[in-house]
């Protein structure tokens with residue numbers, strides 16, 4: 001890929017450092033991502049400087065909007081976790097952060113009890129709210145009880161749709177050929 005990049009240019013737009021990479025391989029598509037605080041924009045080499053400038057502004061707005069959406073949805077997730085902890089765990093689980101993650105292939109959710117952080121797979125996003133609640137509650141319970149022994153399942157016993165949610169996830173995993181487990 002590096003060989004197709006003909007020119008790399010840095011500029012500053014609205015206080016953001018932007019690196020524009022012109023690629024001879026790209027024909028039409030423009031893409032952008034954030035890297036170490038700066039915005040990297042990949043554009044086709046044939047664009048004029050004016051077109052490039054327009055695209056940089058468009059992509060900066062798009063990336064910023066998507067980052068704001070992500071932050072907002074992580075905030076909602078943390079609020080939901082707080083509600084579940086109060087409802088089913090007498091508020092004993094107090095996560096420091098709860099966020100959506102995209103790069104989680106083998107688990108619906110995971111947590112780091114020492115940090116109190118919880119990560120929920122993007123795959124759960126489109127599922128019914130009670131399934132997301134179960135995945136959240138499962139990780140919240142792990143902040144109290146790391147294993148999957150009777151004490152762990154005892155913590156979850158107040159959740160009304162426990163078995164339905166577990167069955168739902170097993171069904172999704174099976175039909176998608178995934179080896180995802182909720183344990």
Ligand SMILES: [Zn+2]
Pocket residue numbers: 138142148182183
């Ligand atoms: Zn577990």
